[in-house]
Amino acid sequence: MDDSEGDYEKGKRLYKLRCLHCHTINTTAEKQGPTLNGIMGRTSGTLPGYTYSDANKNKSIFILAARSVSVDDSARTVAKYRSRPWLIKFCYLNDNVVWTRETMDEYLKNPKKFMPGTKMIYNGLKKAEDRADLIKYIEVESAKPIQ
Template sequence: MIENRTATDHFTGFRNNAKMPEIPEGDYERGKKVFKQRCLQCHVVDSKATKTGPTLYGIIGRKSGSVPGFDYSTANKNKGVVWTRETLFEYLLNPKKYIPGTKMVFAGLKKADERADLIKYIEEECKKPIS
């Protein structure tokens, strides 16, 4: 069941009256496919290694621009967002709109189900120990 929540400005921490998007539960297997097709070229989720993009291992609960040793854009470092299901869901719709000035060239995922599936996959992979 998806609940309606009011949004929190993840930069200031203050609540506002905007409604958070309703996020479908997501499907691991479909998310795995989305990750392989759209993310794997630049990111990993099963190690702390970086590629063109930073590792996504442990992203839930991590502050944007904070993977040690990765050369983030100033915009990404300064955004100050803490990655949650909700912030990732919004970010993945249009990364350049969410963080103007980001180096990420990914155009985003317009379909809510694809974003939810991808988040589900990343969440589950992050629960596994790094090999």
């Protein structure tokens, strides 16, 4: 995903329709989900004061050729690639998800598939353009100071 992708205004509308009822941004008000203030670049499950699911606190991702792919069982996945050593040099495991445009895109596509056990009940955004728009809005707004 390119940094220039996404339309801020369309993302703002999507945020109001799909996210606002559970998440805040640029405010200290609390809702069912964690605030999105400063989410970009933050490790999943680490915002102080919010009780995350174990999935959000302990999720690992598998990196293969610079593309993040969610895995449910890290040990099984590594064992699978041991039989193909030419791939191993391109992969490693992260300790947890860091929210970037790419990881946010994968998560928003299907939160329950990306992070089985997450408390987020949202089914996801199927259209890549919608995800890019929403990510653009979150990226811009979450970087602003809290009002």
